[in-house]
Amino acid sequence: MDHVRGLKCVLCGRLWDADHVLYTCPSCGVQGILDVVYDYDLIHRRLTREGLSQDPERSIWRYRPLLPVARRTPAPSLQVGWTPLYHAKRLGDSLRMRNLYIKDDGRNPTASFKDRASAIGVMKAQEHDFHTITCASTGNAASSLAGFAASLGLPAVIFVPKRAPLAKVAQLLVFGARVMMVRGNYDQAFDLCLAVAEKHGWYSRSTAINPYLSEGKKTASLEICEQLGWQAPDKIFVSVGDGCIIGGLWKGLKDLQALGWIDRFPQLVGVQAEGAAPLVKAWESGSETIVPMVPETVADSISVGIPRDGIKALRAVRESKGRLIAVSDEAILDAMRILGRQAAVFAEPAGATAFAGLLKMLKEERIHPDEQVVVLVTGNGLKDADSAIIAGGQPQLIEPTLEAVDDIVSHW
Secondary structure: OOEEEEEEEEOOOEEEOOOOOOOOOOHHHHHHHHHEOOOHHHHHHHHHHHHHOOOOOHHHHHHHHHOOOOOOOOOOOOOOOOEEEEEOHHHHHHHHOOOEEEEEEOOOOOEOOHHHHHHHHHHHHOOOOOOOEEEOOOOHHHHHHHHHHHOOOOOOEEEEEOOOHHHHHHHHHOOOEEEEEEEEOOOHHHHHHHHHHHHOOOOOOOOOOOOOOHHHHHHHHHHHHHHHOOOOEEEEEEEEEOOHHHHHHEEEEHHHHHHOOOOOEEEEEEEEHHHHOOOOOOOOHOOOOOOOOOOOOOOOOHHOOOOOHHHHHHHHEEEOOOOOEEEEEHHHHHHHHHHHHHHHOEHHHHHHHHHHHHHHHHOOOHHHHOOOEEEOOOOEEHHHHHHHHHHHHHOOOOOHHHHHHHHHHOOO
């Protein structure tokens, strides 16, 4: 990886050799999250906007010279990334927004944004010659890792909290992962996974511990800007749990600025559920001190009480002059309905949380109608069918007769 200069600690700022450090900063310990540092001059000679315009590849691998993987490492066969960016005109008209875009990452192979990170994670496991990979997750990262590990024949051991939606657990089992369902919450499953990985010598794909996951997630911001003709939007809304996604988006935007491909940054708006909003509280206090909380929200994918990538998330919001906001579970379910009925995008609760944040800011008159806004939907609604039924309502059970139908139609 001659294009990678090293891994930089977000706490002490020390640059480490990527060949000698696997996870976090040796000086700062588990809190010393690392960030990949690139040689942009070298990358600029290998990757150009003109070259990309001629590249038929429609996945994250079109940006491979800007990713922390060796050129010899085979990529997974699954197509990940290059998800659609819809100009949601009908939805935008109803909200009096002319330039509203929805990026639907529920269209990835395992139906979530986390596929971007898992694709990189399994490649790094190969590069480091690990024979088993593991992670802790509320569901999406788990099913994503299980799918990508299966594509390479790499054994996966997954730790999920007992309340993980059955649809996500079903994915794990079908993909052949060994599933450890923990009697506890996500944070307890996370800590257990780290201990087990260290004891048994498994490669950890867990958020923040692994410095390469943000690099997969940053590809969404690369795609957004390319799909908009290399113009950064005014705002990007994204749901936030551990903080890894919003931190990754910011990393991608900084990459583009370093290459001279965009001339300004969008504001990043991170949206948390009110029942799991420790980063909102830290942002409002103006510090990087994150006070843990016991999470409780319908949006299981962001039900996190101890954000493992919180520092990167807070810095992404502050440096982009964005903000962090919290929305209620009721608002999240409303957002699911509106997205489905006016944009035909089926989002799970965490996937719709970003849109709920947009609706809240519109109500507070914090968005100008002419602003170009992208809402990132991070997971498909089939990931949590129970919540989808709550949001959409129950079907009508009828007798198999014309009279029964006519009786209902007459009351429409």
